[in-house]
Each structure stands twice: as C-alpha cells, then as structure tokens.
Amino acid sequence: MSAPESEALLTPSEVATLFRVDPKTVTRWAKAGKLTSIRTLGGHRRYRETEVRELLNGVPNQRPTD
C-alpha cells in the first residue's frame, strides 16, 4: 500500500505518558506555543514525535546550564 512520506505523530495521551504529566498539561504547552501541534479535522491535537523526543532528550535547547 505504500504510504506517502510524512511525520510520525503522537496523541496527547502518548505525549503525556512520556512526560509523566496530565494530558491537559500537554494541551497547555501547545497553547503556549512551547510545542508544535497539528489539528485533526475534528479539532483534536497531534504532536510531532521527533519534536517530543528532542525535548525529552534535551537536544536543541538554548538553556545550557543553570
């Protein structure tokens, strides 16, 4: 079936589980612009897996020490 190339997306609950927080908190992060959110046609949010992993690993962060 050859699916087109695109970004892997995560559901709010999946992101919440990774960060050990409530799904509502993930929604607040999206509202605050701290996390890129893609909306379904019904209004639900989906999050980029690569971005979430980077934030989890603390890769591209301009907050070095302290």
Place this chain on the structure above:
Amino acid sequence: MSAPESEALLTPSEVATLFRVDPKTVTRWAKAGKLTSIRTLGGHRRYRETEVRELLNGVPNQRPTD
C-alpha cells in the same frame, strides 16, 4: 494551463496514517463534508492527495461552514 489531470488518490488507511487517526474517523470526515471523497464502483472511498496534504499543513482551503 491547468488541465484537469487525474488526481492522485489515497486510501482511507493512508489518510488515517497521515493524521494519526482511525480509518473510521476519516470516513466520518467525508460524511461530514470536511473532506472530498471519491467512491469506487464498489462503494469504497478514495481521497485526493493534494487536499489531504493541504489540510495537514493547515493551509486554509475553503470555509464552507463556519
């Protein structure tokens, strides 16, 4: 220019993968008129690839109802 060439079509599962939703959800979007659906002779739905990509990128396509 702009000759009405044959548009590339996607299956329900392909669209569902792009949005990280269930194929049934894509069917609901088609029923709700949020997504253009083309029917096979057997009744199965196919979706326009360009339309799906625009919706994924958040490009404002048209606002029939608001």
Place this chain on the structure above:
DNA sequence: AGGTATTCGGGTAATTGGGGTT
C-alpha cells in the same frame, strides 16, 4: 478459482477540548 487485507455499515467505550477552579 481461489486467499488475504481493507473498507464498508452500525453501535458502544474511551479520549479530547474548553472553561473554570485549587
């Protein structure tokens, strides 16, 4: 002529969004 995966339908749980509060 078969065989497997997908997509019809409907129906019922689970998740999510939004506002407001602690």
Place this chain on the structure above:
DNA sequence: CGTGTCCCAATTACCCGAATAC
C-alpha cells in the same frame, strides 16, 4: 505561573459481520 482536577459536549477508538479490492 505551572499543574491537577471537575464539569459537559464533541470527537475519536474499538467491537462485530459482510462486502469489496487486489
């Protein structure tokens, strides 16, 4: 200021059997 919780309405996910696609 950030987070967790409560409410309700809307959206989405999983269940089945039967038909279609390849």
